[in-house]
Amino acid sequence: MQMGKILLIISMIFSLENIFIKKSDDDTKYLQTLLKQKNIVELPANTTYKINGTLYLKNGQKILGNHATIIQTAPGKPIFDCVDKKDISVSQINLKGYGNDYSPTSSSTSVGILCFGAENVRICENNFYNFSYSPVAGLRKVKNVLFENNYCEGIGLNNPKYYQKDVTGVTLGGEDIRILNNRITNSSQGIMIAEGSKNITIKDNQIYNLPLEHGIYVDASCSDIIIENNKITKVNGSGIKIQNRSKKIPPGISKNILIKDNTVFDTGLGDGILVNNTEGNEVYAENVTITGNILKNIGQDGINLRFSKNSKVLDNQILTTKRSGIYLKENYSLTIYKNTIENIQQNGIFDEGSGTNIVMDSNTITNIGLAGNDKNGLSSGIFIQSGNNRQIVNNYLKGNPKYTQYSLYIPDGDQKTIIIKNNKFIGARDSGARFSEGKVKFKEFTGNQFDSQVSGSKILNQPNQ
Structure with missing residues (x-):
């Protein structure tokens, strides 16, 4: 009986501590405590939290936001960190970045969800705003990542000191990546796939109003890529760009790439679809198929295909190019x-x-x-x-x-x-x-x-x- 009273008192003290933390201007400790207590964390609907730090997720963590909002008030810090973790799910949450902390590096941590090396990750039905690098960044060694039904609104060009090319809607690199049915706007680039990635599907996304570079950018030496049924409008660079430049990067040359049934309208300075190599004639993309795309009001070439072997350009509509x-x-x-x-x-x-x-x-x-x-x-x-x-x-x-x-x-x-x-x-x-x-x-x-x-x-x- 005495032990029961002691446990009750400890529980009450812990609850009061949580309430005290929640009432402060920084909700980092409060939210981190919730994450430590449970694998499945469900936030109260439509609540708002401000954090001045980073929330660290653990293996098997599932977060259901119920449209709660978390605002980052510190520069250069991710909201969620699941680096090298497994079996993570984040859904139905609004994440807002600091917004004025761009640095010219692809390893920036000014992101919503940092997931380098993470495996079996689901990021679905979230809204991301104002991140100076990317809503989601997993530049290396991610595996089996689903990014689906999210809305991503970037910072635009808010710092004339830098060429802000690393501001993206999502940046991922690794294998078995699916980017499906998202809306991405006001970032420098829409979707970026890092060099050496494989087994990538980019499908049914809407990408629009990008003031600097490309709608979809696949970096060097990527293979087994499907880019299908995306709608890309009003981008300053190319609608879709496949870069191939080095056979030294695993798994080697770019190959087995299908670009199908996309629409690209209104590119400023770029091509509708560009497949290119910038490191010498010995490196060729292999088995590239470009089919069923509609390209209209293109600032350079409708389809620009360079340094390829065994490729096909079939049944595309190219309407108005400069x-x-x-x-x-x-x-x-x-x-x-x-x-x-x-x-x-x-x-x-x-x-x-x-x-x-x-x-x-x-x-x-x-x-x-x-x-x-x-x-x-x-x-x-x-x-x-x-x-x-x-x-x-x-x-x-x-x-x-x-x-x-x-x-x-x-x-x-x-x-x-x-x-x-x-x-x-x-x-x-x-x-x-x-x-x-x-x-x-x-x-x-x-x-x-x-x-x-x-x-x-x-x-x-x-x-x-």
Whole structure:
């Protein structure tokens, strides 16, 4: 009986201590006490807490916020830390960052949930505001992370001292990552996947109003990536960017990437979809498929594909770009099939001539060369600067006679390795097609219609067949 009274008194003292902590200006100790007491913590609905520190989660921790709000009042500190922990769940909570503590480093801890090295993490149905780095940051070694149905609103560009490229909606790196059905706005970049990641699905997200860089950015040497059905609007950089630059980073080169059924509207300075390598010709992305995307009002090229092997660009709609519809450099075994390209300032397809085994088949290209820049072939429908082993078959191109100089222009290709067959190219101003002055016979040249509607010959430098 005496022991029961003692336990009751201790319990009352502990409760009073909790109440005292809760009434202070800093709720860090109060909330940390709750987290230590229970694996499953359910916060009272619609309450607000202010913390001046970090809340450390433990293995197996599940937090149900019931739309409570936690506000970080200290700079440079995460709200939740689950670094190297397992089986964590955070849902239905509003997290607000300090908001004015940006530092130019990808290892910043100005985040909502810090989860480096965490495994089996679910972050769902939360609202994140005002984080100077990212709502969720797990730059390395995360495994089996689900980020779903969250709203993320960043800080915009609030510090002119820095180029704030590391401000993102979510930054994760590791394997088995799913980023699904989130809304991300007002950050420098929407979704960032760190180098060397694999087995990534980015699907059904809405990303909009990004004032600095890209909607979705996948860094070097990532593999087995699905980017599907995302809506990306009003971003200053590229809508979707895949970076490939080093085979030294595990698991090596970028490969097995599917970019499918996304819409990208209104990029400021970037491309609609960009696959690029910035570290030398020996590094190629492999098995990249870009299909079913709608790209409109693009600040540079609709699709910019560089340094790839065994890739496909299929059934995309590219509508209004300030440079080319499709830009190609150093691609090997590439198929460009059944794309719709229209209202293009420069070339419908610009092929630098590097790489080999490139097939352009059944594409529809209309109203190109609208910038009226004839210099270096930039007002041609399809422009192939040089190269070999190309097939241009079954394409339909209708230029704008006021602007389109040539429908097809190949000034310096190895014509004996090129097939041009069953195309209908009309509406050019000067010539339906222009080839090299050597008039070398093509490997195959049959069933084509090349018409100039205003002046000049149908074909300039007609090859000997």
